[in-house]
Amino acid sequence: MEEALRRELGTALLRPAGHSGGGCISQGQSYDTDRGRVYVKSNSKAEARRMFEGEMASLKAILQTQTVKVPKPVKVIDVPGGTTLFVMEHLDMRGLSRHSAKLGTQLADLHLHNQQLGEKLKKEESTVGKGQGQMEVQFVDQFGFHTVTCCGYLPQVNDWQNDWVTFFAKQRIQPQMDMIEKNSGDREARELWAQLQLKIPSLFSDVEIVPALLHGDLWGGNVAEDDSGPIIFDPAAFYGHSELVMIFQCKHTSLYESIQKIVVRREKCMKAQCNSGNRIQTFPGEMGADLAESNCDSLEISMEKILKTELKTSVLKAFGSSGGGYISQGQAYETDSGRVFVKVNHKPKARKMFQGEMASLEAIQETNIVRVPQPIKVIDLPEGGAMFVMEYLKMKSLNKYSAKLGEQMADLHLYNQKLGEKLRKEGNTVGKGAGHSESQYVDKFGFHTTTCCGYIPQVNEWQSDWPSFFIRHRLQAQLDLIEKDYGDREARELWSQLKPKIPEMFCDIEVVPALLHGDLWAGNVAEDDSGPIIFDPACFYGHSEFELAIAGMFGGFSSSFFSAYHSKIPKAPGFEKRNKLYQLFNYINHWNHFGTGYRGSTLNVMRKLLNAGCQAPAGMALGEMDGAEPEEGSNQEVDVTTTRSILESFTESQEVRDLIGNLRGVFGDLVAREMATEKFIGIMDKYQEQPHLLDRHLEWMMNSLLDIARDKGSPPLLVHLAFKFLYIITKVRGYKRFLPLFPHEVPDLQPVLDMLGEQNPKDSETWETRYMLLLWLSMICLIPFDLARFDGNLISEEGQTRMPTMDHILQIAKCYLVVSDKARDAAAVLVSKFIVRLDVRQKRMADFLDWTLAMLSKSSFQTMEGTVVMNGMLQALVNTLSPLKDR
Numbered sequence: 001m002e003e004a005l006r007r008e009l010g011t012a013l014l015r016p017a018g019h020s021g022g023g024c025i026s027q028g029q030s031y032d033t034d035r036g037r038v039y040v041k042s043n044s045k046a047e048a049r050r051m052f053e054g055e056m057a058s059l060k061a062i063l064q065t066q067t068v069k070v071p072k073p074v075k076v077i078d079v080p081g082g083t084t085l086f087v088m089e090h091l092d093m094r095g096l097s098r099h100s101a102k103l104g105t106q107l108a109d110l111h112l113h114n115q116q117l118g119e120k121l122k123k124e125e126s127t128v129g130k131g132q133g134q135m136e137v138q139f140v141d142q143f144g145f146h147t148v149t150c151c152g153y154l155p156q157v158n159d160w161q162n163d164w165v166t167f168f169a170k171q172r173i174q175p176q177m178d179m180i181e182k183n184s185g186d187r188e189a190r191e192l193w194a195q196l197q198l199k200i201p202s203l204f205s206d207v208e209i210v211p212a213l214l215h216g217d218l219w220g221g222n223v224a225e226d227d228s229g230p231i232i233f234d235p236a237a238f239y240g241h242s243e244l245v246m247i248f249q250c251k252h253t254s255l256y257e258s259i260q261k262i263v264v265r266r267e268k269c270m271k272a273q274c275n276s277g278n279r280i281q282t283f284p285g286e287m288g289a290d291l292a293e294s295n296c297d298s299l300e301i302s303m304e305k306i307l308k309t310e311l312k313t314s315v316l317k318a319f320g321s322s323g324g325g326y327i328s329q330g331q332a333y334e335t336d337s338g339r340v341f342v343k344v345n346h347k348p349k350a351r352k353m354f355q356g357e358m359a360s361l362e363a364i365q366e367t368n369i370v371r372v373p374q375p376i377k378v379i380d381l382p383e384g385g386a387m388f389v390m391e392y393l394k395m396k397s398l399n400k401y402s403a404k405l406g407e408q409m410a411d412l413h414l415y416n417q418k419l420g421e422k423l424r425k426e427g428n429t430v431g432k433g434a435g436h437s438e439s440q441y442v443d444k445f446g447f448h449t450t451t452c453c454g455y456i457p458q459v460n461e462w463q464s465d466w467p468s469f470f471i472r473h474r475l476q477a478q479l480d481l482i483e484k485d486y487g488d489r490e491a492r493e494l495w496s497q498l499k500p501k502i503p504e505m506f507c508d509i510e511v512v513p514a515l516l517h518g519d520l521w522a523g524n525v526a527e528d529d530s531g532p533i534i535f536d537p538a539c540f541y542g543h544s545e546f547e548l549a550i551a552g553m554f555g556g557f558s559s560s561f562f563s564a565y566h567s568k569i570p571k572a573p574g575f576e577k578r579n580k581l582y583q584l585f586n587y588i589n590h591w592n593h594f595g596t597g598y599r600g601s602t603l604n605v606m607r608k609l610l611n612a613g614c615q616a617p618a619g620m621a622l623g624e625m626d627g628a629e630p631e632e633g634s635n636q637e638v639d640v641t642t643t644r645s646i647l648e649s650f651t652e653s654q655e656v657r658d659l660i661g662n663l664r665g666v667f668g669d670l671v672a673r674e675m676a677t678e679k680f681i682g683i684m685d686k687y688q689e690q691p692h693l694l695d696r697h698l699e700w701m702m703n704s705l706l707d708i709a710r711d712k713g714s715p716p717l718l719v720h721l722a723f724k725f726l727y728i729i730t731k732v733r734g735y736k737r738f739l740p741l742f743p744h745e746v747p748d749l750q751p752v753l754d755m756l757g758e759q760n761p762k763d764s765e766t767w768e769t770r771y772m773l774l775l776w777l778s779m780i781c782l783i784p785f786d787l788a789r790f791d792g793n794l795i796s797e798e799g800q801t802r803m804p805t806m807d808h809i810l811q812i813a814k815c816y817l818v819v820s821d822k823a824r825d826a827a828a829v830l831v832s833k834f835i836v837r838l839d840v841r842q843k844r845m846a847d848f849l850d851w852t853l854a855m856l857s858k859s860s861f862q863t864m865e866g867t868v869v870m871n872g873m874l875q876a877l878v879n880t881l882s883p884l885k886d887r
Contacts, residue, residue, distance in 0.1 A: 058237035406564030522556020549582030832879030
């Protein structure tokens, strides 16, 4: 592709600049060339050339009016392999803000441009042209455009019509309704449209419509600005009624909104978010629709005006990229008093959420232990929602201050306890935790206001004992949401068994209320040159161990953090079991936030807690609970009753431990290796009829084998042998039961990708390794962080462009969907879990589905190779679309 670009552009220099970007339709990348910087969009669909030619013609038409700035189009290029490129001028853009009013004026000028040409020509008594596609700027007296354009990925016929009503009904609504009819056969839509189309002419009986040149897809994701003024891009131009793109409050508006909503429903996803090159950040899904509609001039101006008034500043200048997270969006600003960071949320309960966060930051600040952004103010938005203004801190990822943060978090958790000890010494216990703003001892569990973990409000009513608070206000509250949204019977039944056992887990320890951050995962910690920083808290007074559960679940914290923490707060008896209990809360919370991908982990933790029982010694880890055998070399005696119970469940446990433990010694000897494998198969085959008897042993078997596979000193043959043993287990128990047990934290992603990169898809001797690695990757894909976080700088020191993580995983899936061994089945599982992620669904699902359909069209069951490909594609489609049918 780059060679074709060099040749077509006549440039010796072609160096990628910035991050790759694009949307759900096409991908994009900026390049430095001999003649300056360009932006290149690429698309591999069959209709890509027609789409890009329509966009190029649209940009040229708008350019000729000289009313509003657009990127200058350069060239549409076909490259070998079926990909088409569209080269245009690179513009360094940011989100539309201070030039909103100017854009409004310029768009009005664009819409009046043709009318003013007509008036000028009338004065000269010389009407030129009939809108037949001349490239000069001449009056156009018809509705349409000289070429096909695309709104999203849907082609729009623009045949010239003499009146607007005919054009709009025939070439905008009717084609969309035809596709609705073809794809869903919606009877109600058909009947309503039959009635509505008769009434459309009456909506325009009292207005004269002069053809206006329209952008054609003017939503918030296709507008931006630079220092010189506003910019519009990604047009699908045609001559039409100016009101179509300006959603005014008039009787025509509802009609135009209806066609826009039909288009949105037809799109597989909204425009994707990106921050570089010729793109600005936009927002996905329902949030994207809300923001796109609210991203009009008046809202931007009113927000800026409100901020200036509330902050009492004459200067309000946005800087840096817009940011934020899954819940809210954010932007940094320069003000008279210094830099601030403003979070924005348009949901009705945004004020409550931000007030909880502000109270949390204030509570942590009062301890003077760990640094947080200084909260400033929560401000209501007139259209609904709120803004939260806080101190701007220039942060980077936590690294060299990990140990220091561990110490500070321990000090934060000990702070209230030390206050109590001090007050007892003075014989003066102050306060009952009823929300005092001063630093006073709190002897109850809760917080003086509601806080939010993610977007879910958490009731923090004061309770005298910790188990009651945790069960009622954390676990039960989350499970009530699961019951409401999913009605999951197994979750309900497991919870009814687990709930009465929870208090027993705290019978041997004293829990003193500790001020907790409340959501201490890696995305909420950072550092600057002076030390660590924590932010986005959801504070309450609870058990200090609660804080460590999520910190250990998704990676991002080094061992030095935990070592420093436990040097001040050692692990209490029963820590490991309670840690699982606290992880349960986070798994349920993730289920509520991100969907059923976390159901398996949730239920698995519940089962583990129940299987562990509550009669075990308080300090015993989960692996040592009822049903687990003594470690090798242990002198522990087991009574006859227990032995009989174990033998009736999985009698060969110790034998399997020995087999796995001896793999390092036998892998190099062909005969010994095959004997060990056959012996293991023989043991596992005994449980084909009762595979559930293996359940409580699956985790230690997996961990033992993965320890071998992850050891960098393990030779490839030994690694494969470990994965082969894992495959044998899954063959008996089924991969669905096995899947949630795979480690699936952030640090697991790159090693698994690296191991897959070392595989040869055509090696018939090692397919079990590839099968298990693909299953493992499918579980890691559930991590709830945008995959762009893992990309860092995509330009290496050698100037080579690295593939983004999202594309890397899709490339792996595509590679293994067309192999003839069982790895194809695992690739289909990977696709089913990966493609429905929110970020992937928005950016890559459309292209992936097109790829599968293209592969199907090129294959045939008449050949063995074609049969393999078609099976892979059909598996991918079934596994991908099935989870979406209920969305």
